[in-house]
Amino acid sequence: MYGKESEFMARKLNILVADDEESIRLGFEQLLSRDGYNFTIVDDGEKALQAIEKTDYDIIFLDFKMPLLDGIEVLKQIKQRSIKTEVVIITAYGTIKTAVEAIKLGAYDYITKPFLPDTIRKVINKIIEKKNLLSGVSTRNLEIEYGDNKDIIIGVSPKMQEIYELIHKVAPTDSTVLITGESGTGKELIAKAIHYNSLRKEKPFLTVDCGSLVETLFESELFGHVKGSFTGAIATKHGSFELAHQGTFFLDEISNISLSIQAKILRAIQEKEIKRVGATDMVKVDVRVLAATNIDLRKLVDEGKFREDLFYRLSVIPIYLPALRERKEDILPLAFHFLKKYNMKRKRKIEAISEAVQKILLAYNWPGNVRELENVIERAVVIEDMLEITTASLPTHLQEIENTLTGKEVQENIRSLDELEREHIQKVLRATNGNRSKSARILGIDRKTLYDKLKRYQIE
Numbered sequence: 001m002y003g004k005e006s007e008f009m010a011r012k013l014n015i016l017v018a019d020d021e022e023s024i025r026l027g028f029e030q031l032l033s034r035d036g037y038n039f040t041i042v043d044d045g046e047k048a049l050q051a052i053e054k055t056d057y058d059i060i061f062l063d064f065k066m067p068l069l070d071g072i073e074v075l076k077q078i079k080q081r082s083i084k085t086e087v088v089i090i091t092a093y094g095t096i097k098t099a100v101e102a103i104k105l106g107a108y109d110y111i112t113k114p115f116l117p118d119t120i121r122k123v124i125n126k127i128i129e130k131k132n133l134l135s136g137v138s139t140r141n142l143e144i145e146y147g148d149n150k151d152i153i154i155g156v157s158p159k160m161q162e163i164y165e166l167i168h169k170v171a172p173t174d175s176t177v178l179i180t181g182e183s184g185t186g187k188e189l190i191a192k193a194i195h196y197n198s199l200r201k202e203k204p205f206l207t208v209d210c211g212s213l214v215e216t217l218f219e220s221e222l223f224g225h226v227k228g229s230f231t232g233a234i235a236t237k238h239g240s241f242e243l244a245h246q247g248t249f250f251l252d253e254i255s256n257i258s259l260s261i262q263a264k265i266l267r268a269i270q271e272k273e274i275k276r277v278g279a280t281d282m283v284k285v286d287v288r289v290l291a292a293t294n295i296d297l298r299k300l301v302d303e304g305k306f307r308e309d310l311f312y313r314l315s316v317i318p319i320y321l322p323a324l325r326e327r328k329e330d331i332l333p334l335a336f337h338f339l340k341k342y343n344m345k346r347k348r349k350i351e352a353i354s355e356a357v358q359k360i361l362l363a364y365n366w367p368g369n370v371r372e373l374e375n376v377i378e379r380a381v382v383i384e385d386m387l388e389i390t391t392a393s394l395p396t397h398l399q400e401i402e403n404t405l406t407g408k409e410v411q412e413n414i415r416s417l418d419e420l421e422r423e424h425i426q427k428v429l430r431a432t433n434g435n436r437s438k439s440a441r442i443l444g445i446d447r448k449t450l451y452d453k454l455k456r457y458q459i460e
């Protein structure tokens, strides 16, 4: 139902390793085959260059010191050829100087020998995340297929992952599910996902907005009526409960229902029968009920406006959809998803979202949640003159965020040499499991200097 990360990696990622040390090559071979990647391993720089002639690699692990052609030279050539390939430098004699030089030349990161398999995994995962973010294609979305149509729920955040799991668990059961969350968080989409992943998926999925009709009409909408039961009832009508027979019935905005209709809904769920307005006998119905609300039903129960028994009946399985501001990781994948969607719908070809806009989207607090983000992107796609979405095509209240951002940026991104040195020392210490002699050797300083630095930077 949703692409697992490992499937994605095995299918998509190509990894190249170039190292002249046999033990390192063996280590990579074991790890990469166990994790299911496509990979090539070579023992010198020349062969690495030959390999990239033939295949597009996503990640290249490159030894710094190799006999024929060393890492720096290979790095330069890779970066001339492809900006998409991420290069991770492997170094045994890591000094800040060489590592910084490599990063300047475009390497993504570096690792110091000896290293643990987990270090490699972490680097690979970080690169995958970055790639996903850039392309907007996440490995962790949930697809809803119905007929020839397809909807996709975007969500890479751990919170959304939990929700997907919950959907997997509850979809095949007949449990009632109460979906809560602020307006625009995707409640209806979740209801759809549950239905179209359930055993009822070939049967109808019906939605009724409980706030949209006056009481009598609403009752007839839900349960139907018999001819002549009230003025205007010129023919017998089937209600949604009957029309959704064997399928799923989604009661949207359930908080708007009167107490008397609440009682009837409860009976429909519990006894699986309903009575048409004006009828005397009951009709059997087999319907799974899903409900959604953006206000706190518990509170309504306390105020006597919502039946406690119906509340418990509905919330057998509660699904809470967090606000978008509580899952910022989802903002950019959603933005890219909507960019694609509205390019198609509006026949436009906006290719990207500028860095400045991305920062604004991440900083904004989205009171209208995903729906608001969707509207912002749709509007931008329509009015943008450039090839990418720029701040000019955002609503003014979003444009204004930029001013508050610039100051912060500077503080965050520009770090002093001391900070870099501190971080690097910590990194080497981790790589050597805290072995100080080894660390000093790798750093190219004597032990005394290392101790001084540890003290100065207060590193344990």
Ligand SMILES: Nc1ncnc2c1ncn2[C@@H]1O[C@H](COP(=O)(O)OP(=O)(O)OP(=O)(O)O)[C@@H](O)[C@H]1O
Pocket: 152, 153, 154, 155, 181, 182, 183, 184, 185, 186, 187, 188, 189, 190, 294, 334, 370, 371, 374
């Ligand atoms: N995770 C998501 N991935 C893709 N699209 C989403 C996602 N969440 C919401 N949307 C889109 O955002 C819009 C609002 O979603 P939806 O109508 O499901 O929200 P809601 O919670 O029911 O809102 P309301 O409380 O206002 O009824 C829809 O167009 C929906 O397709």
Ligand SMILES: [Mg+2]
Pocket: 187, 188, 252
């Ligand atoms: Mg809704």
